[in-house]
Amino acid sequence: MESPKLWLQDDGQPLSCQEKLRVLDENWQEVQEILQDAFEDAVLMGVSEQGMRAHLTDLVASLQSPHQGNKA
Template identity: 70%
Template structure:
């Protein structure tokens, strides 16, 4: 999956700070690499592809937002 073309703020305007963009892009690549490795490992160990995809989606859905008092979105 390609990284987003821009990173929107809550008001819809894009993040323009070069340092923030660098960190966001590095984080995007790291998360993508880790998720791909975990997914591939699960497949090689015989885990159901459908199950693993659902668990990864559940993991994202359960992330707590620092803006939301630590509650999942």
């Protein structure tokens, strides 16, 4: 999956800073590779694909915003 074409700010405006866009794209690729590796390892060790997808979805849902501290 390619990184998003637009990275929207809280006000709905697209982020335009090229350096920030570069960092976001690099982070996206890195996270995608790590998640793919973890997913493949789990499935190869016998975890159901559906179960692993659910765990990864829960992981993303539990991420905490740096703006909200531990309240997310």
